[in-house]
Amino acid sequence: MTDLLGSITLAQADFPQAMGTLTLGHYLFLSAAMFALGLIGFVTRRNLIIMFLCTELMFQASGIALIAFSRFHLNHTGQTFVIFVLTVAAAEAAMGLALVILLFRKRESLSTEEWAEMSG
Amino acid sequence: MTSLIDIPSLLSVASAIPASVAETAPAGAGGVAAPWIGLIPTLPILGVLLCALCAIFDIRTKLPAFLSVACLGVSFLLTLVVFLNYDSFNNGGAFVVHLFDWINLSWGSAEHPVSFAANFSFYIDRLTILWMLFVTGLATLIALYASEYMSGDVGRPYCRFFVGFNLFVFSMACLVMGDNLVLLYLGWEGVGLCSYLLIGYFFKKPEAVAAAKKAFIVNRIGDLGLALGIYLTFVHFGTLEYAQLFASDKLQGYLAAASEHRWSDIPMTVQGIALLFMVGAFGKSAQFPLYVWLPDAMEGPTPVSALIHAATMVTAGVFLIARTYPLFLSSEYALPIVAWVGTITALLGATIGMAQFDIKRIMAYSTVSQLGYMFAGLGMLTTTGAAFHVLTHAFFKALLFLCCGAVMHGFAGQLDLRKLSGVAWMKGWGIVAIGMLIGCLNLSGFAFTAGFFSKDMILAQAFVTPGYSILGWILIGTAGLTAYYTFRVFFRVFLGPQSFEPGDEHHADHSDEEHDDETDAHHIAAHGHSADHGGHFHPHAPGWAVNLVLALLAIGSIAAAGLYFVDKESHGWVGAMVHDSSAYYDASSHGAPALESAGAAVETEHASGLLFGQDPYEIMYYISGAVGLVGILLAAILHGPRGWQGLFLGGRTEAGKCRMDRVAKLFGPIPRWAENKWYVDEFYIAVFQTPLRVLSHLFHLFDKFVIDGVVDSVAKLPGALASALRPSQSGQLQGYAAGMAGGVVVLLIVVLVVLGGAS
DSSP, X not given: OHHHHHHTOOOSTTOOOOTTSOOHHHHHHHXXXXXXXXXXXXXXXXXXXXHHHHHHHHHHHHHHHHXXXXXXXXXXXXXXXXXXXXXXXXXXXXXXXXXXXXXXHHHSOOBGGGSOOOOO | OOOBOOHHHHHHHHHHSOTTSEEEOSSOOSSXXXXXXXXXXXXXXXXXXXXXXXXXXXXXXXXXXXXXXXXXXXXXXXXXXXXXXXXXXXXXXOEEEEEEEEEEEEESOSSSOEEEEEEEEEEEOHHHHHHHHHHHHHHHHHHHHHHHHTGGGTTHXXXXXXXXXXXXXXXXXXXXXXXXXXXXXXXXXXXXXXXXXXXXXXXXXXXXXXXXXXXXXXXXHHHHHHHHHHHHHHHHHSOOBHHHHHHOHHHHHHHHXXXXXXXXXXXXXXXXXXXXXXXXXXXHTTOGGGTTHHHHGGGSOHHHHHIIIIISGGGHHHHHHHHTHHHHHTOTTHHHHHHHHHHHHHHHHHHHHHHOOXXXXXXXXXXXXHHHHHHHHHHTTOHHHHHHHHHHHHHHHHHHHHHHHHHHHHTTTOOBTTSEEOGGGSTTOHHHHHHHHHHHHHHTTOTTSHHHHHHHHHHHHHHHSTTOHHXXXXXXXXXXXXXXXXXXXXXXXXXXXXXXXXXXXXXOSSOOOOOSSOOHHXXXXXXXXXXXXGGGOOOOOOOHHHHHHHHHHHHHXXXXXXXXXXXXXXXXXXXXXXXXXXXXXXXXTSOOOTTSOTTOOOOSTTTSOOBTXXXXXXXXXXXXXXXXXXXXXXXXXHHOBGGGHHHHOOOBOSSXXXXXXXXXXXXXXXXXXXXXXXXHHHHHXXXXXXXXXXXXXXXXXHIIIIIHHHHHHHHHHHHHHHHHHGGGOOOOHHHHHHHHHHHHHHHHHIIIIIIHHXX
């Protein structure tokens, strides 16, 4: 049981050197890629729901990074934090979607270009 | 350096007053306790409060007038009591009545204590009493006159008038009675303020407002001189209280030096004080460079002209010089300048008066001219003559003004002597005509009138004091001109065929219409030119109050002549009054200042000069009597009525026509110049007003473009910055997100590359 866990561990104690084993770097790369995709999506797309999904993507990217670090440091702080982040994200998703619906009802459109009045 | 206001310093100041002047403490500190003397100036203040209450309760009767008459009358009676019992206060010496502490400071080290005391105390000597007698007496009479004269304005304006009137009397009392120069200054500014308020009484009339401003501004020039003089007095003598000032060793030393013509022993500061006081006196008493405000001041109601601008306020300058006469005697040039300026003013005022048509203006220029006589008298070392002329002039000039006022009131504001004639023969105008005749005789120096004696005293002194005989001849000539222009008014307005043209002011005496803030200017607008429908106009003769006041003043003017024969030793009653005051000048102990050559010996006032081998005081009776008569005859010939043709060769048939019109052509443009007041106002406008205006426009431009430009451009800077940054606020959500991401990238680069590289 301990061997099984130890073989896939990310902990510094006995870092597996074999190829094909997942390391911290992989997780962080995945996290960065998701974040970048989310950011690019957020900046380039005009659809409010897509943009909203992109923010969720960035959220989860940061969650993955946190869990990876948590495992790497062998403590539960990062995981605990991710639980909180998920809770907040769920509430925020409910709020955000409600707002999107309201905005859609006002303009019959989901484009952000409809909402550019607060310009200097 | 600490300043204390405490009882010990007060006591130390009080004890510093020389023994010759008794301090009258409020609560019987031995000596003479007469705190009730403080009522003389405070009763007019009570009048102010009562009239203000009348205004608050919107009383629409003549109540304020009679409250004023009561307050001022009691004030006069108290003055009379002080006069009658004068010897019992301090054995005939001057005394100080302390009312309350006003300014009482002391500072400096124990070795060099300095104190500054200016309390509400009154310095009572005979000069004070002389002035207060005619100020309060005339104020009472003129308030009674005004009760009828101002009756068209009953209501708020009526109260406003009497508030100003009482406040004036209070200020004048402070000026005359104050025991220090600060209190005098308070009164000085107070009378100036009241003068301003009352000239501008008809504040809806632009001329009145302009005249009020002119009076105030011209007076400021003189007041600056007085303020600087008071400052220098304190700096040099360390006190502003008369009692200490006159008794100070310094001043006594200067007087001794002056009597021996050791002018270099007297510091320039002291000589400058007199010159600065002189400037103040010129402003208040309308002397040559600063006289221009007085004729315009006639825009005020006539009682104001009579009391303030003829009888009392304008004599404040004479009082100032008389009160501080020791300082003037200590100055080499002050008194000669006073004499010369007085003479020039007398001549100038008379020549302008000859060519005016507005009878009130003529009286105003005559006041300027007579004030010139008073100043000439002061300058020629006869304070007695000057004070006597102040007294007689106060009576007869008030009388003349009030007569003119009665005419003006009766003929709807008509003041043009070409449009009035034969008023004396109209029903109900008898007392006015007789009063006018008595006033005119006094003013023209007709033999045995009060004006004759007081003017003679000044004229004669010109030939007594060495160096002034030229001024004497100018003043004698001016006396002839005075007689001429005075009787020009009398003959044209009061004698001759009965005819008149009413003025354009409709006095709504008999209508019951509301007029809260109605002014005469309003009436003009409301009723148009009533001369057009002159058929409806009936002049209304003065009522009992006006007639009573005129009769009393006429009697007073005649009776004043009697004062010359009381106390003949010291040149009449006024001489005796002046004798015990600071204004007294004793030729036997002081030499004549300035113009006198070193060799001329001055023994007594009488023995020094001779005129045609006679004592000037004796022969002047004949000279000035003859000159006055010639002036009157000339007026009779040129302006007299037809009925007296056999006697005076007059040939006037209409109000407007007279023989003068033909005679005037002989003088070329001179009458026109005189009619235009020698263009002095125009000169002042060109030399002072226009450059100031141009300068102020330049400053305005500088302010607008340079000052405002700098301030505005600083204010525009944030705006410009904002408009540069504003496009970044696009409103596009993606833009903000990209900016945020870019910011994160920049921060990452900074953290990783720059800081990471460093560590």
